[in-house]
Amino acid sequence: MKKVIIDCDPGMDDSLALILAIKSPALKVEAITTVAGNYPIDVTSMNALKVLELLGESDIPVSKGMGKPLVRALAPDPFSHGSDGQAEYHLPAPKLELSSIHGADMIIETVKKNAGDIHILALGPLTNVALALMIAPEIKPMISSITAIAGSYGLNKYATANATGDNPQSEWNVYVDPEAAEIVFNSGVPLHAIGLDVATHFDVNFTESELNELKQSPNREADFLHNMIQFVLGRGFESYCVLIDSMAVAAVIDPSLIQYLTGKVGIETKGKLTLGMTILDTRHHHTWDHLPEVNIAYEADYRRFLRLVMDTVLA
Template sequence: MVLDVDTGVDDALAILLALRSPAMDVRAITCVAGNADVDQVVANTLRVLDAASAPDIPVARGMTRPLVEPPRPARHVHGEDGMGDLGLPRSQRSPVGIHAVELLRTTLASATEPITLIPLAPLTNIAVLVRTYPELLDRIDRIVLMGGAAAVGNATAAAEFNVWHDPEAAAIVLDSGVPTTMYGLDVFYEPVVPVADVQALVSAADPARQLAGRLMQHQLARFGAATVTLGDAGAVAAVLRPDLLWTARHPVRVELAGTWTRGRTVVDQRPRAIDLDHDELGSGGLVDVALRVDGPALAALFLEVLRTR
């Protein structure tokens, strides 16, 4: 599997989960502008690898901005450095010397079996891959992305942040024909960790658990809540346990022109929508949209995996 990230508090939790799980073989991590600028994202990602005592997994710097609009980092959520301003030491690791899209290309081309891509960020890197190397799309087993919403947004009333940040990229990826699962806001907030478990993580001797706990503490303070959502880590947990996720296949389009709705994922839930002729309405790929999740079970899975060494 390959993670595509804009690390980010919850991206960091997702990376820790993926690295700690013996069921996940992380071949590469690609970075893109989103929660923070791409250089900060790379630095944050390398810090997470340090905390997890990870092997030398290739990490690559990717697209510095969305395809059309300027970047709009989420400092108000993730802090100035994207990682809760925890003052983490700089990593001695370095990213690989090729662009993230080229790392995706070489990883897919050299794989002996199809690979799962898990984008937890704006889809700019993945869209450029789709357009530049369409011959490699059959090397992708599935895209499991954190993004979109069938109902309400968070960046705006209509749009979820990752899709809103680069709607054109999301439209390209969702219309690529690659089997895709959309783990969006409809389930995003369901897996939560209580304060007591957060405190236990902070108090652990293990650096990975400590980091997870400190990041969650930042989110608790930021939002003034009694629990903290797994966020992007929920999408990784759902890859580990797809039986805990209930999806429905629907045509999905990305709104590119709306004054108030740009970046909305328009999930066509009309009866027999799959059978309708959508040509005159524009392209819309069939996507497995997550509409329900066993939140407590995914949160328990996250905590269980983090406790493993």
């Protein structure tokens, strides 16, 4: 069983990712930290608690983290997850309470308690993770890996066709806080970056048969997922929209689901049209050796991934 910290900004896809991680017998969620991203920090924090209560889970601490990026204002998300951030499902206000520990401090404490045996799942902007690494750089060798939904690498048409940041080229999490992403990418911690090339591939879509399975299930979380899918379909999007962050969770549950290449990546922190772009240097000659080398997802077993999500939610 792998121990994980989940840093997230729920959001529909984060909410499903939390369900997948908490219900998976392969993972033990040691802590959840929240960050501003899809919604302001108070909303993302409450939504994380709502998911725990949906699952009847009360033993996982949830810590509120950063309410804004490191050096800039919080950008408004152009993609709406509904007025509640959870596809208008309107889960009841949580009775669970947030931890008194700040999200970055929770990351530091949890890593130190589980040194060498903890994975960070970064599902939102990388603000909390970057802050933790700046406050306590000594934790870097204690982290087994960081698996992040981060970036867009130009590996296929989905890399830009499904751009989620608020410009033609970027992915939302990096776009919101590119300075934080730059810190994490350059940290030296083993980083597995799952970008839009894989996470928003149109093969990440449920079949009608699977939708019927969810609809007929007595599980509340299955109904929750079915509602989110109907919400995005009704707005002209595909069901991959609610599955993006779950791919990072699935990648830690079963590493064979994702194939990676290694490459040198820079983060654009200044461009007007390109803010938040993750630039993969693929040149044969004159490569910038000062760029950090990270693991970049380029292919996934989408059908097996979807079945993993289905089986876990329906269990």
